[in-house]
Amino acid sequence: MExxxxxxxxxxxxxxxxxxxxxxxxxxxxxxxxxVKECLKKGTELVQAIADNLFNLPSTEDVDGPLVKxxxxxxxxxxxxxxPKPKPPTKWELFAKAKxxxxxxxxxxxxxxxxxxxxRRYGYDRANDEDKVPIIDAKVTxxxxxxxxxxxxxxxxxxxxxxxxxxxxxxKQAAKVGALPSHVQLAxxxxxxxxxQAVPRKVTKEELGNVAGMAATSxxxxxxxxxxxxxxxxxxxxxxxxxxxxxxxxKGTGSQEREQTEKVLNKLFSKNSHEMLNVNKAVNMYNxxxxxxxxxxxxxxxxSSSKLxxxxxxxxxxxxxxxxxxGKAK
Amino acid sequence: MLKVKTPKxxxxxxELEKRAPKLxxxxxxxxxxxxxxxxxxxxxxxxxxxxxxxxxxxxxxRKNEDVRPFESGGEASLEFFSQKTDCxxxxxxxxxxxxxxxxxxxxxxxxxxxxxxxxxxxxLKPLESFSYDKKLxxxxxxxxxxxxxxxxxxxxxxxxxxxxxxxxxxxxxVVENLNLAGVDRAYVFxxxxxxxxxxxxxxxxxxxxxxxxxxxxxxxxxxxxxxxxRRHRLPNEGLRKEAMKTAKDKAKKKEKNVSKDVIExxxxxxxxxxxxxxxxxLPNKAKGVKRERREAKLRHGEAKEHASxxxxxxxx
Numbered sequence: 001m002e003x004x005x006x007x008x009x010x011x012x013x014x015x016x017x018x019x020x021x022x023x024x025x026x027x028x029x030x031x032x033x034x035x036v037k038e039c040l041k042k043g044t045e046l047v048q049a050i051a052d053n054l055f056n057l058p059s060t061e062d063v064d065g066p067l068v069k070x071x072x073x074x075x076x077x078x079x080x081x082x083x084p085k086p087k088p089p090t091k092w093e094l095f096a097k098a099k100x101x102x103x104x105x106x107x108x109x110x111x112x113x114x115x116x117x118x119x120r121r122y123g124y125d126r127a128n129d130e131d132k133v134p135i136i137d138a139k140v141t142x143x144x145x146x147x148x149x150x151x152x153x154x155x156x157x158x159x160x161x162x163x164x165x166x167x168x169x170x171x172k173q174a175a176k177v178g179a180l181p182s183h184v185q186l187a188x189x190x191x192x193x194x195x196x197q198a199v200p201r202k203v204t205k206e207e208l209g210n211v212a213g214m215a216a217t218s219x220x221x222x223x224x225x226x227x228x229x230x231x232x233x234x235x236x237x238x239x240x241x242x243x244x245x246x247x248x249x250x251k252g253t254g255s256q257e258r259e260q261t262e263k264v265l266n267k268l269f270s271k272n273s274h275e276m277l278n279v280n281k282a283v284n285m286y287n288x289x290x291x292x293x294x295x296x297x298x299x300x301x302x303x304s305s306s307k308l309x310x311x312x313x314x315x316x317x318x319x320x321x322x323x324x325x326x327g328k329a330k
Numbered sequence: 331m332l333k334v335k336t337p338k339x340x341x342x343x344x345e346l347e348k349r350a351p352k353l354x355x356x357x358x359x360x361x362x363x364x365x366x367x368x369x370x371x372x373x374x375x376x377x378x379x380x381x382x383x384x385x386x387x388x389x390x391x392r393k394n395e396d397v398r399p400f401e402s403g404g405e406a407s408l409e410f411f412s413q414k415t416d417c418x419x420x421x422x423x424x425x426x427x428x429x430x431x432x433x434x435x436x437x438x439x440x441x442x443x444x445x446x447x448x449x450x451x452x453x454l455k456p457l458e459s460f461s462y463d464k465k466l467x468x469x470x471x472x473x474x475x476x477x478x479x480x481x482x483x484x485x486x487x488x489x490x491x492x493x494x495x496x497x498x499x500x501x502x503x504v505v506e507n508l509n510l511a512g513v514d515r516a517y518v519f520x521x522x523x524x525x526x527x528x529x530x531x532x533x534x535x536x537x538x539x540x541x542x543x544x545x546x547x548x549x550x551x552x553x554x555x556x557x558x559x560r561r562h563r564l565p566n567e568g569l570r571k572e573a574m575k576t577a578k579d580k581a582k583k584k585e586k587n588v589s590k591d592v593i594e595x596x597x598x599x600x601x602x603x604x605x606x607x608x609x610x611x612l613p614n615k616a617k618g619v620k621r622e623r624r625e626a627k628l629r630h631g632e633a634k635e636h637a638s639x640x641x642x643x644x645x646x
Contacts, residue, residue, distance in 0.1 A: 024481045081351035
């Protein structure tokens, strides 16, 4: 843009910049002050040129001063971020476009038939609220024994879930193109194990706390001398899994070793015996039952010495099956 | 399994929206930092640049050892800082025997290095050494006038690049409306030789002239220094093309309250606000306000004074 015929400056009003491409210093200026003076002089010329153009722009009066509308800058400078990509249309938008469905403006206040007043469209105490119907008529297709209110609630929940799924799908589509809205980030929470659909189970806090203890048992000393971090809880099971009998038996304890061996032998025999009926056990059970009965009877009838009462002979249960041998181990 | 992460607070959401890419970009933030060793002169240069760009700059005060903009590995830290602070320009100062008082001015595109210019700083005259009338001091954040003088800026490639970078650094926010009463500073860059640029910052004094356009007077206020161009790196062609892309058409603003009818043509809706019956001015003025009444009162008052004066004279 020319301002005066002789010097021509390139003026970019949008940036308030002026450039003089024709000026050159003929020789090295003698001193710094001269240089500065020369620069200031030329600078003033350029700034004056910008101001000439600037103040001649149509201005509007404002409270603080005259306001001018600057033209857009002419020098092209690089952007700092890539251009935003347009959002891909969502599933509903595609459907609406295909069907020709247009958006209709909705009123905030709607007439409620039930009460006959004007209520808000959504929110607390809304008009035509579907959850508030007291009676639902049964239809021919309804099964008896089905709760329609519960069904309604379940349907609503399903709808919400479906909506959430669709929203996630739309966001995924946008992310594929690279046009996610700025405040949304999609993050993978847990990836399924390759080859299966199973998502790995989340480890609980307690389990994680025990992991260190479990790893410590693989050390040579069982994790006893490992350095503990501050705040680390002591290992859970310190202990003994086996109890060994004392080498020297004390007085009055009886033969623990004998008991131990007896137990083992009994187990072995009972496992390997082919008797269906354990006669000793049956006899003992019978005796116990009888004694209980006697005690009850004695309590009810007159207290007389037990000695006078005829002792009933013990009747053995007939051992129909198996051998009549009594197997007593000694 | 994907999870949607959205910010929980409104503040976080607004911050993210500020950092999102926009169709039309208006401002670039600058990151000012320094390397392992700096000199006193360099420190003052960095602080003064920070003061000049107060709102739109971030200054790191610690030294950063592994920042070497011109080497291939040393850019990673810069890119990380640019990402975290959302700054697309940086000014990195360092001082060494080989390159004393070194300043690297760089720009980033999409948080990756776009281009770099390395200059040395000489003959610094700091802010404090200038004495001027304090009333002229330019206000912070005002849009500056920028002047480039010298054919070197057109012919020498390094100076061309430097001109572009300096313009980007100093131009401030791109605005549509400018208040003419608020223009008060100017930056003057002069190409003294093929590798030296003299920079000074001046306040503007607008003097009355015969026409609407005031007469401009420059008064040196700010730092003045010499830039000696050392190295530079231009962006690759592909990257440059991508960065220079502009949005072709702006989304047209919807004209409100205007609709087209087939029969009647263009129809506009006019909304009239409610009449405030109690606050309107009455057409008949109140009795006491009428001019004739006021004047009559005045005349009556004078006559009374005369009468009282006369009485006094009489009494005396």
